Amino acid sequence: METMWIQNIKLETGSYTDEEGYVFTKTGIFHLKVEGGKIVDQIEENISIPDGESEKLDAKGLLAVPTFKEMHNHLDKTYMSLGWKSCKPVRNLKERLHHEAEELVELAPTTKQRAKTMIETLLSQGSTHIRTHVNIDPYIGLKNLEGVLAALEDYKGIVTADIIAFPQHGLLRDEVPHLMKEAMRSGATMVGGLDPAGIDRSIEKSLYTTMDIATEFDADVDIHLHDGGHMGWYTIDKWLDMTADSGWRGRSAISHAFCIGEVPEIRAQQLAERLAEQKVAVMSTIPLTKSLPPVQLLDKHGVDVHFGCDGFFDSWSPHGTGDVLEKVTKFCELAGLKDENQLRKALKWATKGITPLNDQGEKQWPKKEDPADFVFVDAASSAELVARKPIRNAVMVKGKVVYGSL
Incomplete structure (x- = not known):
């Protein structure tokens, strides 16, 4: 079974509101271990990846969202x-x-x-x-x-x-x-x-x-x-x-x-x-x-x-x-959805319901045993992704890059 580590991948981890009422998305840098196309381990960047012969792929701090x-x-x-x-x-x-x-x-x-x-x-x-x-x-x-x-x-x-x-x-x-x-x-x-x-x-x-x-x-x-x-x-x-x-x-x-x-x-x-x-x-x-x-x-x-x-x-x-993401962006414009919560929740209309954070702003994706399927973008959060539609740097399916490059 093929094993690899995806290094330095940015994932959403939570949410907070500042004293002025602005909502922000918290992120962290992680390393994900993938076996057989599925995530089997997730460690933070300050923890060293175990030595071994596993292939390593550097995501360079790009944000990952569901495909x-x-x-x-x-x-x-x-x-x-x-x-x-x-x-x-x-x-x-x-x-x-x-x-x-x-x-x-x-x-x-x-x-x-x-x-x-x-x-x-x-x-x-x-x-x-x-x-x-x-x-x-x-x-x-x-x-x-x-x-x-x-x-x-x-x-x-x-x-x-x-x-x-x-x-x-x-x-x-x-x-x-x-x-x-x-x-x-x-x-x-x-x-x-x-x-x-x-x-x-x-x-x-x-x-x-x-x-x-x-x-x-x-x-x-x-x-x-x-x-x-x-x-x-x-x-x-x-x-x-x-x-x-x-x-x-x-x-x-x-x-x-x-x-x-x-x-x-x-x-x-x-x-x-x-x-x-x-x-x-x-x-x-x-x-x-x-x-x-x-x-x-x-x-x-x-x-x-x-x-x-x-x-x-x-x-x-x-x-x-x-670009199905373009459809999400268009709807947000039509419906007046502008703040961080609204924008990041709107991503579900392009992912068949999967979002990195739940409605309470808590991390729910990716989990162990989830497929290693990601879209990689240079963005601060899924809210920025929905609002600004940055280019898709890479698309990964079961741990393999199928479009673009990392």
């Missing part, structure tokens, strides 16, 4: 690696979907190449887990899935992934339900859905079909929901009934969920309570173009909220960097 989790992405859609191409003008969603469908056949042969370029971009920003939705539709069948699976195989042991069979052009049409099942047999790990009202035109039938596929393959679910207002609210409420009836508690998520922010607050609170009860997560890309789900209200009620970058540089938008 990021990109929780809403489309690896198969990007134009990356093909050169510059802006979006074709369209008049409405129907035209945009038609244009995408025309492009699918043209782009399919380069799916692996394009997906690998996007994976590299996400990894360079600190993301080591990717939840990707992959088009499953009548135009290309499973070709995009095949390309994405091949790309992810090249990053096995570095990047983990949720691979969602995604009916972008509608679940209730042609042979799509059959193709969705074929996708689940061919490597997809989750079942996707899309706008049961706006796209499928039948809320109950769309949701029941989604759940039927999920139960057949014992798979988790992630539903794109752009349908707004009370229609979207009803859709989520109906889905919560189904999760309770099917025993799918803790096994699904709603992506976008704009509707929760578009209904009266009492309605949003009712839904938040049910989402928490059924452990249904909400995935947000913090877009500029539409209302947001009420992240803080959901958080207050115990709903897991995670951020993602969505697709970027594709037929839908030429914008985007692949």
